[in-house]
Amino acid sequence: MNYYAVRLPILDEEKSQVYREEHLNYLAALADQGNIFTYGRFTDGSGGLVIYKAKDLDEATSLAKKDPYVTSGARDFVINEWAMNTDVLSR
Template sequence: MVAWTDYKAVARDRGALAFEVFVAESTPQKSPEEVKAVLPDHLAYVKGLETSGKLMLAGPLSDDSGEEMQGAGMLVFRAASINEARELAENDPMHKSEARTFRLRKWLINEGSLSITAGLSSGHIVIS
């Protein structure tokens, strides 16, 4: 097993981006009605994170078939540490209310391409 700091260095040495973000997979723990009751506060919270630059991406996940939305979701945070990302996830009204729980992991983004920066709920777009 390779230590995280060593893995980042190896990735950078081979020309990869090695951009670190944190992914919270959020799963429902209460009834759909109880989850839905917290939705307005959750959406306001994630919009605030988006505006502050702490939220990269968020949204629901499908089941394994890709056909049905099953209630799971994912949030991708920009944070200085896993502890900061954990605090962001813990402060989400969905998690504070225990309507949902989360699993948090680091994600080292190495490859891919992006051509725009878009605030998905605010409509703010920068083309560069």
């Protein structure tokens, strides 16, 4: 599995509030399937970040595009493969 960082900048604040529960349920379901490493919001209110676990960029992009935040137009997404530095975790 590879890791993909998906930034979700806000496009529409009102829609973001409306679709928040659906978004969190979507992430919970993917976490149960093993496709989420972690996620969280930015404290400045600009959006959030999801770290997906996927076999390749196409799979991660497909998962990100199905997020209710994205499908509703509440958020955009920017995706990059992420090389997690595991050396830091062992210190």
